[in-house]
Amino acid sequence: MFETLSLYALQVYWWIIISLLGGLFVFIMFIQGGQTLLNQLSASDDEKTMLVNSLGRKWELGFTTLVLFGGALFAAFPKFYATSFGGAYWLWLGILFSFIIQAVSYEYRKKEANLLGEKTYETFLFINGSVGTILLGIAISTFFSGAAFTLDDNNFVHWDVGTRGLEALMEPLNYLLAFAMYFLVRIIAGMYFLNNINHEPIRQRTRAMIKRNIVYFLPFFLGFVAWVLLKDGYAYNPETLKVSLVSMHHLMTFLEMPYLAGMFLIGVVLVLVAVFNSVFREKNCCIFTVGIGTVLTVMALLLNVGLNHTIYYPSTTDMQSSLSIVNSAGSHYTLTAMSYASLMVPFVLAYIAYVWHAMDRVKITEEEITSADEHHY
Amino acid sequence: MELMNTELVDWSRAQFALTALYHFLFVPLTLGLSFIVAIMETIYVKTGDLKWKTITRFWMTLFAINFAIGVATGLIMEFEFGTNWANYSWFVGDIFGAPLAVEGILAFFMESTFFAVMFFGWNKVSKGFHLVSTWLVAIGSNLSAFWILVANGWMQYPVGMEFNPDTVRNEMASFWDVALSPVAVAKFLHTIGSGYVIGALFVIGISAWMILKGRDVLEAKRSMVVGASFGLLVSIFLAVSGDESAYQAAQHQPAKLAAMEGLYKGEERAGIIAVGILNTDKKIGDDQPAVYGDIEIPYALSFLGYHDIDAFVPGLDDLVLGNEKYGIEGAASKIEKGKIAIEALQSYKDAKKIDNKIAMAEARKLLDEYMPYFGYGYLEKPTDIVPPIALTFYSFHIMVGLGVWFIILFLIVLYLTMANDITRFKKILWLSVWSIPLGYIAAEAGWVVAEVGRQPWAIQDLMPVGIAATHIDAGNVKISFWLFAVLFTVLLLAEIKIMLRQIALGIKGGH
Numbered sequence: 043m044f045e046t047l048s049l050y051a052l053q054v055y056w057w058i059i060i061s062l063l064g065g066l067f068v069f070i071m072f073i074q075g076g077q078t079l080l081n082q083l084s085a086s087d088d089e090k091t092m093l094v095n096s097l098g099r100k101w102e103l104g105f106t107t108l109v110l111f112g113g114a115l116f117a118a119f120p121k122f123y124a125t126s127f128g129g130a131y132w133l134w135l136g137i138l139f140s141f142i143i144q145a146v147s148y149e150y151r152k153k154e155a156n157l158l159g160e161k162t163y164e165t166f167l168f169i170n171g172s173v174g175t176i177l178l179g180i181a182i183s184t185f186f187s188g189a190a191f192t193l194d195d196n197n198f199v200h201w202d203v204g205t206r207g208l209e210a211l212m213e214p215l216n217y218l219l220a221f222a223m224y225f226l227v228r229i230i231a232g233m234y235f236l237n238n239i240n241h242e243p244i245r246q247r248t249r250a251m252i253k254r255n256i257v258y259f260l261p262f263f264l265g266f267v268a269w270v271l272l273k274d275g276y277a278y279n280p281e282t283l284k285v286s287l288v289s290m291h292h293l294m295t296f297l298e299m300p301y302l303a304g305m306f307l308i309g310v311v312l313v314l315v316a317v318f319n320s321v322f323r324e325k326n327c328c329i330f331t332v333g334i335g336t337v338l339t340v341m342a343l344l345l346n347v348g349l350n351h352t353i354y355y356p357s358t359t360d361m362q363s364s365l366s367i368v369n370s371a372g373s374h375y376t377l378t379a380m381s382y383a384s385l386m387v388p389f390v391l392a393y394i395a396y397v398w399h400a401m402d403r404v405k406i407t408e409e410e411i412t413s414a415d416e417h418h419y
Numbered sequence: 420m421e422l423m424n425t426e427l428v429d430w431s432r433a434q435f436a437l438t439a440l441y442h443f444l445f446v447p448l449t450l451g452l453s454f455i456v457a458i459m460e461t462i463y464v465k466t467g468d469l470k471w472k473t474i475t476r477f478w479m480t481l482f483a484i485n486f487a488i489g490v491a492t493g494l495i496m497e498f499e500f501g502t503n504w505a506n507y508s509w510f511v512g513d514i515f516g517a518p519l520a521v522e523g524i525l526a527f528f529m530e531s532t533f534f535a536v537m538f539f540g541w542n543k544v545s546k547g548f549h550l551v552s553t554w555l556v557a558i559g560s561n562l563s564a565f566w567i568l569v570a571n572g573w574m575q576y577p578v579g580m581e582f583n584p585d586t587v588r589n590e591m592a593s594f595w596d597v598a599l600s601p602v603a604v605a606k607f608l609h610t611i612g613s614g615y616v617i618g619a620l621f622v623i624g625i626s627a628w629m630i631l632k633g634r635d636v637l638e639a640k641r642s643m644v645v646g647a648s649f650g651l652l653v654s655i656f657l658a659v660s661g662d663e664s665a666y667q668a669a670q671h672q673p674a675k676l677a678a679m680e681g682l683y684k685g686e687e688r689a690g691i692i693a694v695g696i697l698n699t700d701k702k703i704g705d706d707q708p709a710v711y712g713d714i715e716i717p718y719a720l721s722f723l724g725y726h727d728i729d730a731f732v733p734g735l736d737d738l739v740l741g742n743e744k745y746g747i748e749g750a751a752s753k754i755e756k757g758k759i760a761i762e763a764l765q766s767y768k769d770a771k772k773i774d775n776k777i778a779m780a781e782a783r784k785l786l787d788e789y790m791p792y793f794g795y796g797y798l799e800k801p802t803d804i805v806p807p808i809a810l811t812f813y814s815f816h817i818m819v820g821l822g823v824w825f826i827i828l829f830l831i832v833l834y835l836t837m838a839n840d841i842t843r844f845k846k847i848l849w850l851s852v853w854s855i856p857l858g859y860i861a862a863e864a865g866w867v868v869a870e871v872g873r874q875p876w877a878i879q880d881l882m883p884v885g886i887a888a889t890h891i892d893a894g895n896v897k898i899s900f901w902l903f904a905v906l907f908t909v910l911l912l913a914e915i916k917i918m919l920r921q922i923a924l925g926i927k928g929g930h
Contacts, residue, residue: 099539102531105490110523112497117520120512120588127498128505128889135502135899138495139906145491146910149483155920157913195768196420196587198506200890372513373583373590383521390528397532400544417480417538 044381052377053367054349056118059384061344063111064182065337068223070104071178072234073097075227077144077171080164083235083247091152091418092411094167096238097231098148098419099401103394105145117380121370122355125199126184129191130207133181140174148419175227179220180210185347186270186292187213188356193363202359218266225259226313230336233316236326240405245326253321270343271296276353278366285353285364295350302342302349309338420506420761422797422885427893431503432884434900436870438495440863441907445489445914447862450564450611451618452482453557455649457550459642464550474638476541477926478622481918483538488914492907496567503896507877507887514580514591515570518598522566529559564614565607572603574878575869576671582790584767584783589881602671605663606869612657613862616825619650620851620858623832625922627851630842635926640836642926647833654826661822662723668872669724669732672879674804675872676724677735678811683709685734685742691719697812703739703802735808739801750801757796760789794881803883806874814867821861828854 044052076097084090116123127134143166150156151163190202190209203209210216232252236245275291278284288294296303312335316328347354348367355365371377404410411418456478463471497519500508508515536544536552544552579596580589591597623646629639668676676682681697682689695713718728725732731745741749763786770778798804832851835841841848873879877887921928 099535102490102534103528105494106523106527106531109494109497109527110520112501113516113520113523116501116508116512116516118516120516121509123501123512123516124505124508127501128503128508128891131502131889131891131895131899134498135902138498139902141494142491142906142910145494146487146913149487150913150917153484153917153920154924155916157916158909196506197509198420198890199509204892206891206895372516375594376513376517376591379591379594380517380520383517383524386524390524394528394532397536400548401535401540404543415542417476417483417541 044378047378047381049371049374049377050368052374052381053371055381056114056371056377057348057367058341058345059387060111060114060118061341061348062337063107063114064344065340067104067107067111068227068340069230069333069336070100070107071175071223071227072230073101073104074171074175075224075229075231076234077167078175078224078228079231079235079251080167083244083251085243085247088408088411089241089244092239092241092244092406092408093235094148094151095411095419096235096406100234101144101148105141108141118372118377119365119367119370120372121193121197122365124197125191125193125365125370126181126189126355129199129201130181130184130189130210131201132205133177133207133210137174137177137181140170140177144170144174151419171227172224175224176217176220179223180216182223183213183216183219183266184210185344185354186219186273187216188276188358188364190359191357191363192360193357215269218262218269222259222262222266225255225262226336228255229259229313229317230329230332233320233329233332236320237329238402238406240407249321249324252317256317256321276356276361276364277351278353278364278368280351280368283366283369285356285361285366287361291352292346295346295352299346299350302345305338306342306346309335309340309342311335313339420797420886422883423888423890424893425885427891427896428885428888430893430896430900431888434503434896434903435499437900438492438499438903438907439870440866441903441911442489442492442496443862443866444859444911445485445492446564447614447617447858448485448621449482449489449560450614451616451653452478452485452621453553453560453618454615455618455622455645456482457553457557458645458649460550460553462645464546470638470641473927474642477638477928478642479537480921481621481625484914484917484921486534488910491910495903503889503891504877504887505889507882509588510882510887511577511580511589511878513588514573514577514597517591517594518566518570518573522563526559526563526566529555530563533559561611564611568607568610569598569600569603571869572600572606573597574876575606575873576600576602576667577878577881582786582793584764584786585771587764602667605660605667608660609657609664609865612653612660613865615653616650616657616822617858617862619646619653619829620825620854622646623650623829623851624853624855627848628922629925631845631848631852636842638926640841643832643836643841647829647836650825651829651833654822654829658822658826661819665723666726672873673733674735674738674806675811675868677733677738678806678808678872679815679868680720680732681709681808681812682720682732682734683736685732685737685745685747687721687729687731688718689720689724689730689732690715690717691723692716692816694816697809699809703805704736735805739804750795750798750804753792753795753804754798754801756789756792757794757798759796760786760793761796763789791880794876794878794883794886797883797886798875803875806872811868811872814864814871818861818864818868821857821864825854825858825861 080090080093084093147163147166151160192200229252232248235248271293274287274289277288277291312331316332319325320328353364353366357363459475463475533552533555537556540549578600579593581592583590623643626639626643629635692710692713693716695710697710698708701707701709720732721730722728733747737747739750763782767779767782835844875883877884
């Protein structure tokens with residue numbers, strides 16, 4: 043089935059999968075968002091424990107999505123994996139360190155004799171939620187702003203600045219996406235809590251939090267969108283593969299591919315509708331609306347930067363070293379083999395959805411959190 | 420391609436070794452204990468005896484403490500190929516990335532999704548669904564081990580690929596050759612075997628401690644029966660799969676096998692040194708004895724390596740200097756051929772630049788012929804093919820010695836729990852307790868044999884570590900090395916403290 047597809051079709055297929063994973067990952071990062079809200083949304087230790095336990099039943103899904111994101115990039119776009127991870131060394135290690143400390147924190151926080159104390163593990167969760175999210179936002183923003191690398195004639199990466207990725211922190215425009223993501227994942231976390239925790243005081247605080255965070259989110263998000271749409275974009279010539287700067291290329295891509303623009307707009311509208319319903323109509327059901335909205339928005343942005351002969355990882359020092367889905371992908375054989383493996387993805391999503399449904403049928407309450415017969419974080 | 424400075428390469432290797440060794444402190448218990456817990460829960464569901472539920476939940480608590488830090492240390496493994504071995508990641512990413520991605524799709528989600536049910540679902544889903552979830556966690560973690568070991572096995576024995584000079588990378592030619600490579604399968608079986616043995620050692624060791632302290636004796640004895648019967652089975656399985664691993668090493672990595680045994684001069688009907696002290700002054704080709712005070716098991720190495728007691732096992736002298744009688748090519752000649760391959764690649768690139776099709780075809784032909792020696796072209800001298808002998812030799816002997824001890828221990832413990840009263844045998848109980856760390860030592864030693872024993876290769880015969888590393892100032896890697904060392908050590912100490920406290924609370928003590 044996949045064997046008959048052209049190499050380009052397979053590259054596009056895999057970029058769609060990467061974009062989908064990216065969208066799902068940003069959505070599941072509500073766990074990170076929630077980790078920044080533990081103190082703000084709780085007034086007692088039990089309430090905080092409810093929040094932690096609510097997130098604690100999902101955190102591994104986020105972690106796993108990050109790992110799969112890495113694996114899928116390695117398999118489908120190995121040149122990106124080698125270039126970006128090897129090149130922007132400290133940016134990626136910073137992200138990874140923030141996730142390493144997350145992984146133990148849920149389990150160890152409340153355990154006796156946990157060496158570092160409850161507060162430290164909560165700080166770990168906060169660092170992962172804040173620093174981790176912002177660094178990831180910056181890393182994704184370099185898809186648009188570029189990075190300083192040169193590929194030699196073996197396609198081996200040479201990073202052209204000694205700061206090894208930290209220079210991305212010095213580019214103010216990268217913070218637009220970083221903070222937009224930071225506030226967005228807090229908003230999604232709010233809707234998750236509304237849906238998952240049956241406890242009125244937390245719900246009230248959550249609605250107020252969402253209201254504030256949408257106000258912070260919008261300027262950063264609109265600023266990011268304006269920057270991306272109006273800036274010169276890197277594009278390659280499909281025949282010669284030569285890379286050049288094209289005025290307002292990302293805007294043109296949306297105009298030339300109206301279904302992408304539609305996807306983007308529907309995504310944004312769904313997020314706003316979810317916020318409206320949560321805050322003003324006091325609904326608790328909006329996690330799915332906001333989830334679909336987030337996935338669509340992020341997917342549309344990633345598709346914009348990958349399709350239409352666009353460069354998705356521009357080099358600011360040697361333009362011809364820039365990466366597109368065409369010059370960075372795996373071979374026809376590997377993409378075909380991986381495409382068969384990708385047929386498992388709907389099945390995986392189905393059992394995740396089933397388990398989510400089975401586990402969340404009963405909402406978290408104060409009684410459950412204080413019951414001795416339950417496993418708690 | 421140029422060799423990177425040794426300082427950078429050594430720090431990159433040190434960081435990978437550090438993170439991998441830490442990760443493997445937690446993986447084996449996940450692999451083994453997940454099945455033991457699933458067996459215990461199955462007994463609970465079948466018998467309806469609540470004591471078994473208490474036992475299951477106690478071991479599950481310890482499983483979760485270990486699992487969390489296994490996940491934490493595992494994350495970096497997924498990305499470290501990129502961060503620290505970027506050239507490697509490009510050169511073979513088309514093959515190597517696939518098993519990692521498949522691992523993510525097939526295994527990690529299964530593990531993490533059903534892990535949540537296993538821990539939080541006791542009162543939320545049916546008994547049957549819960550039991551299935553526990554089994555799925557066990558299957559998921561073992562599946563994930565399979566795919567990552569496929570990746571590792573491929574580095575030891577690269578198969579199923581073709582070199583593409585246009586992109587300067589190896590490209591996959593057969594997924595099934597990669598996934599079902601005999602080295603990968605042997606590695607998988609031996610590694611999960613080590614995990615099962617550690618799981619069993621952990622269960623009998625902690626149960627023994629509880630019996631010694633007179634706590635929850637009935638539950639501890641029941642745990643011991645499950646642990647020891649599982650342990651006996653899997654320790655024998657571990658020995659058999661170890662034999663297969665050695666056989667594969669003999670076929671594909673003869674220098675590793677020779678280093679494991681400290682064998683310099685190859686011989687027919689070669690024996691295995693059961694005990695001995697390595698002569699560290701010995702050099703390739705001299706006449707000094709290789710090992711002092713050795714006790715040898717005759718014919719065993721020939722049999723282990725080739726399943727034939729008469730077979731010739733090449734030693735390091737033969738592999739470095741060559742041995743005409745047995746048709747073994749020396750390293751000097753392989754280095755020459757490697758250099759031809761490297762030059763052919765350069766000629767191909769030069770010809771391509773000026774679009775000279777004839778020159779390209781000629782270079783391509785030469786390159787294809789000499790490609791199997793490509794990596795040798797980057798070695799400076801023939802002795803570069805020799806891995807660190809002492810480390811490989813002693814690690815191998817420690818691993819095998821401990822493996823034999825585990826079989827004996829499980830046999831004794833099983834006999835005493837089933838046919839006698841184990842609570843009266845204090846010494847055996849203490850031996851069980853002290854065998855827990857031995858299990859970890861054996862497992863780590865096994866990885867040292869596998870990875871140190873294959874030096875200087877990142878990919879056997881194709882790419883030495885000096886080419887594979889990321890081009891970066893060594894100072895960066897030094898800093899990240901120490902960051903990992905401090906962070907992982909702190910987390911390990913926290914894990915051990917929490918674990919000990921949970922054990923002290925006892926099986927009925929709470930979670």
